[in-house]
């Protein structure tokens with residue numbers, strides 16, 4: 001560094017002492033920061049004895065390796081090498097604590113107030129959605145959840161199932177239109193890329209099933225969630241859907257600035273194009289939400305005062321139920337949600353209840369395409385039902401359907417992982433000890449306030465310790481054992497972590513399961529789904545929800561093209 005050579009600094013000091021002092025202090029400061037970030041933070045790390053991979057880069061840690069690998073794969077390799085609890089490096093020497101140990105995860109999930117989402121996650125969610133159930137923490141979360149719970153009760157879900165049936169049959173009609181090359185749909189290409197040679201034959205059509213399942217799920221969450229008709233299956237554009245989708249894309253776009261701001265919140269003040277899109281779309285979304293909330297509040301107030309017109313209905317959608325609970329005369333003012341919180345539940349439902357269900361269905365159809373025997377058995381079961389719209393009880397009695405849904409949500413749960421941050425110092429027990437860096441057995445992990453923990457949902461669902469050596473295989477019959485594998489998993493449903501567990505579990509899991517079962521019931525009775533003859537390489541891409549992309553067709557975006565054939569009636 002010739003500029004910094006001593007004689008130069010010496011003469012500079014005589015001429016401009018302040019500039020010289022600044023120039024000298026910069027490298028000293030950088031050296032101190034590096035010393036703090038690496039040797040010091042490493043030495044003072046409470047779980048430094050945990051095993052884990054060496055950082056691949058001084059600056060990036062293991063981030064680039066993780067981003068280059070398919071979701072969950074590198075973690076699975078590391079688990080095989082180091083055990084189910086480990087640490088690895090993120091940006092600038094930051095350590096990430098990873099554990100797929102069910103006892104460890106049970107502790108974290110059961111102490112939800114001590115292990116909330118990291119502030120940057122809650123803040124990013126709140127910027128996009130408002131302060132709704134996904135972003136609220138602690139007492140605010142508990143207050144909101146108490147009021148919203150009745151909207152997700154089994155009876156409330158039962159009341160909205162007619163919407164699921166209507167929309168599943170509308171989807172069937174649309175897919176049939178494509179397969180039969182209906183004139184009304186002739187201008188719409190059902191997949192973003194044309195079929196390769198042999199991909200289509202008489203009676204079969206290449207269709208991006210993800211796109212149409214997405215339209216159906218959006219229509220369902222709109223109507224069942226808050227009485228709003230997106231008309232996604234029948235129209236292409238809608239103000240709320242367009243604004244929401246712009247906001248979501250901007251929030252999940254990975255740019256160098258976004259990565260920097262994610263790990264170093266100090267840089268959050270820097271304005272970005274993404275932030276201004278989020279702000280604009282959020283404002284537009286809230287205008288629609290406010291109108292919906294005001295209309296429902298008026299109707300419910302009229303019902304409470306007996307002024308509701310005879311024969312009118314306040315609506316069976318989730319929002320109406322929660323607004324009604326929120327306006328109950330016996331609810332204390334400090335237990336109520338504000339209008340802004342109620343509006344935030346609308347955007348929360350769109351985010352949490354739309355892509356999750358459609359992505360789950362997308363992967364299920366893909367699995368069925370790869371496993372024609374399973375599809376055939378499933379079809380025999382659903383065709384044995386005489387009714388076209390069986391009751392929830394009849395649907396739940398279909399055991400093979402239930403096993404297929406379990407197994408698909410085990411292998412391809414749409415949410416691959418989530419983060420938590422310790423709000424207190426804690427010592428978290430392990431069910432399976434790991435061998436520490438010093439060769440001793442580690443049977444608990446001391447965690448200091450402020451440390452982040454990754455909850456690897458997919459790795460737990462596919463763990464060989466839990467599901468045996470064939471954990472990676474698609475085998476619905478494994479649930480013959482009544483879903484009781486070698487070890488208990490602290491998940492809400494099916495001994496799986498797909499809907500998480502504890503106080504922050506998925507409030508919509510019953511809604512999602514009925515929606516998935518009804519859609520499968522309708523589609524599998526009407527169509528067969530096959531892998532395309534060109535055997536595209538389907539790659540899971542993770543941005544909150546794990547959705548598919550085709551290798552070599554990245555420019556076409558996320559998609560799941562399958563060969564769809566109509567069955568003889």
Ligand code: HEM
Pocket residue numbers: 133134145221225348349352353354356357360413414415418419497498499500503504505506507508509511512
């Ligand atoms: C297969 C479909 C679904 C899956 C796999 C799924 C999964 C999850 C997971 C893993 C979480 C926890 C996220 C975290 O804390 O980091 C969650 C939370 C949540 N989910 Fe779902 N979800 C699904 C469908 C739905 C549906 C249909 C709705 C609404 C209609 C919904 C509403 C919510 C809400 C509001 C939360 C936040 C709950 C809280 O923090 O109290 N989800 N979901």
